[in-house]
Amino acid sequence: MEPAASSPSRRTREAAEKTMALLFFLCGMAAVAFVLGICIYLIVSGLPAIRKIGLFPFLFGKTWSPKKELFGILPFLLASIAGASGAVLLGVPVGLLTAVFLSKSAPRRLASVIRTAVELLAGIPSIVYGLVGMIVLVPGIQRTFGLASGAGLLAAVVVLAVMILPAVVSVAETALAAVPREYEEASLALGATWTETVFRVSLPAARSGVATAVVLGVGRAVGEAMAVILVSGNVPNLPGSLFTPVRFLTTAIASEMSYASVGSLHRMALYSIGLVLFLFIMGINVLLRAFLRTDRTSRRRPGKS
Amino acid sequence: MDKRLSPARRRLDLALRGLLLLCGGLVCALLAFLLGYLLWRGLPFVSWTLLSTQSSMLQGAVGILPHIASTLYVVFTSLVLALPLGVGAAVYLTEYASSRRLAHLMEFAAETLAGIPSIVFGLVGMLFFAQRLGAGVLAGSLTLAVMILPILIRTTQESLKTVPQTYREGAMGLGAGKWRTIRTVVLPSAADGILTGCILAVGRVAGESAALLFTAGFGTVLLSYWEALRNSSATLTVALYLYANERGDMDTAFAIATILAILTLLLNLLAKLAGRRLKR
Numbered sequence: 001m002e003p004a005a006s007s008p009s010r011r012t013r014e015a016a017e018k019t020m021a022l023l024f025f026l027c028g029m030a031a032v033a034f035v036l037g038i039c040i041y042l043i044v045s046g047l048p049a050i051r052k053i054g055l056f057p058f059l060f061g062k063t064w065s066p067k068k069e070l071f072g073i074l075p076f077l078l079a080s081i082a083g084a085s086g087a088v089l090l091g092v093p094v095g096l097l098t099a100v101f102l103s104k105s106a107p108r109r110l111a112s113v114i115r116t117a118v119e120l121l122a123g124i125p126s127i128v129y130g131l132v133g134m135i136v137l138v139p140g141i142q143r144t145f146g147l148a149s150g151a152g153l154l155a156a157v158v159v160l161a162v163m164i165l166p167a168v169v170s171v172a173e174t175a176l177a178a179v180p181r182e183y184e185e186a187s188l189a190l191g192a193t194w195t196e197t198v199f200r201v202s203l204p205a206a207r208s209g210v211a212t213a214v215v216l217g218v219g220r221a222v223g224e225a226m227a228v229i230l231v232s233g234n235v236p237n238l239p240g241s242l243f244t245p246v247r248f249l250t251t252a253i254a255s256e257m258s259y260a261s262v263g264s265l266h267r268m269a270l271y272s273i274g275l276v277l278f279l280f281i282m283g284i285n286v287l288l289r290a291f292l293r294t295d296r297t298s299r300r301r302p303g304k305s
Numbered sequence: 306m307d308k309r310l311s312p313a314r315r316r317l318d319l320a321l322r323g324l325l326l327l328c329g330g331l332v333c334a335l336l337a338f339l340l341g342y343l344l345w346r347g348l349p350f351v352s353w354t355l356l357s358t359q360s361s362m363l364q365g366a367v368g369i370l371p372h373i374a375s376t377l378y379v380v381f382t383s384l385v386l387a388l389p390l391g392v393g394a395a396v397y398l399t400e401y402a403s404s405r406r407l408a409h410l411m412e413f414a415a416e417t418l419a420g421i422p423s424i425v426f427g428l429v430g431m432l433f434f435a436q437r438l439g440a441g442v443l444a445g446s447l448t449l450a451v452m453i454l455p456i457l458i459r460t461t462q463e464s465l466k467t468v469p470q471t472y473r474e475g476a477m478g479l480g481a482g483k484w485r486t487i488r489t490v491v492l493p494s495a496a497d498g499i500l501t502g503c504i505l506a507v508g509r510v511a512g513e514s515a516a517l518l519f520t521a522g523f524g525t526v527l528l529s530y531w532e533a534l535r536n537s538s539a540t541l542t543v544a545l546y547l548y549a550n551e552r553g554d555m556d557t558a559f560a561i562a563t564i565l566a567i568l569t570l571l572l573n574l575l576a577k578l579a580g581r582r583l584k585r
């Protein structure tokens with residue numbers, strides 16, 4: 001190629017290269033910008049109500065009654081915590097054992113069937129879970145325990161447990177698959193049975209993965225809105241028993257936003273609930289990352305775990 | 306099993322094996338029950354009139370065509386908005402990023418986005434998009450575009466990583482610049498992975514409800530695409546919520562749920578097929 005002819009085209013090509021590099025960089029920064037934007041927007045719109053109500057009365061006030069201008073979100077906070085803990089207590093053991101079954105004992109064909117089932121469970125829209133829970137589970141609870149209404153904490157816990165199951169299974173399965181085979185072989189060679197090996201060696205070796213699954217499950221359960229709105233009774237009660245109709249942080253926003261008038265303290269307080277929910281989830285994410293990091297470091301030094 | 310084991314150990318072994326099988330079975334049973342129940346309860350109400358008309362209070366008729374349309378509008382718009390951004394970000398992360406700290410920051414941001422509950426997206430989308438543009442398909446799609454961005458980034462990144470380094474070296478060796486290498490060699494060989502990401506994103510959008518309540522709105526009138534962009538229109542999921550919670554019309558609610566479940570099945574199948582092609 002002649003140098004005289006190629007130099008202008010090379011210049012345009014270099015310019016194109018630079019523009020594209022910049023464009024890709026901007027695409028990458030978009031995610032960062034979105035996170036910052038969401039953060040700032042939530043803080044700006046969530047703080048005024050908290051400042052007006054006061055942080056302590058807002059977080060620990062026991063009554064939520066927009067008519068009486070009382071905005072205490074303790075009922076929602078406790079309901080969210082109770083719902084998530086219940087879902088984890090119920091969903092994690094089942095998910096964990098399923099993961100063990102999948103990675104250590106199931107025949108290949110059966111494992112692939114179960115894996116598909118897990119994927120499909122993960123793909124079913126949350127509102128569909130809510131609908132089935134509302135029509136099947138709620139009347140079921142009502143009949144079994146002889147209550148006036150079956151909608152309440154227990155129904156929400158069961159629905160949430162089913163919904164966090166897929167995430168727990170897939171995280172725990174990955175963690176179990178990463179346990180070095182030598183550990184298991186050593187255990188078997190020492191005379192342990194297969195189940196003893198799995199429960200005393202493989203699971204403890206994958207414990208940080210298990211912890212990750214738990215934290216992930218909590219995050220999912222706390223953030224879920226549309227499934228629990230249909231089954232939880234949606235009354236701002238303190239969760240006294242398993243059957244109390246409750247309202248969660250998420251469902252408070254979803255159910256009240258449409259009738260809270262624009263500019264009212266009520267609406268502002270709903271924004272504040274959004275902020276609290278966001279901070280809650282961010283805290284959980286930080287925990288999750290901490291677990292993932294210990295997982296990686298312990299993998300690098302196999303002698304320690 | 307070894308006959309020399311003590312009876313207690315053998316019993317424990319058997320019990321635990323049984324428990325594992327039970328849990329695996331439970332997961333399958335749950336899915337079978339869900340799908341079976343939905344089909345049994347909802348399929349009889351899925352009729353051509355339901356699918357092809359809109360609801361009318363005057364005639365007491367129920368039709369979900371407007372919701373099917375707005376679901377398609379939202380899926381299309383959010384994907385068009387998010388796909389270039391997601392692929393671009395993934396290309397930057399795998400091909401360009403020279404500063405590790407910056408790449409970590411971007412990956413952290415994407416992970417954080419993935420963890421934010423959809424109701425929070427809905428809240429911010431309402432404050433930021435819907436108050437400026439009015440509740441409608443555009444505001445809803447902008448909100449969902451941010452929500453599906455992490456899915457697109459992650460799947461694209463994973464498939465870009467599987468493109469052999471030698472391809473890039475070959476293209477560079479022939480005198481292609483970096484952008485030309487990406488355009489002609491890297492992206493085409495990662496196309497299947499990007500497609501999988503799109504299918505996953507479509508599933509997420511089609512099944513989303515909390516983020517759309519206050520951004521896309523509750524409208525039940527059939528609108529053309531351009532009208533719908535700025536006018537309230539309920540997607541299938543939001544319509545399901547309306548019929549179940551506000552109107553108490555469970556038959557229609559279950560019909561919509563059945564359609565959504567079938568859609569999930571189909572998308573899952575498609576993603577599997579795309580994934581299999583990817584492996585080849």
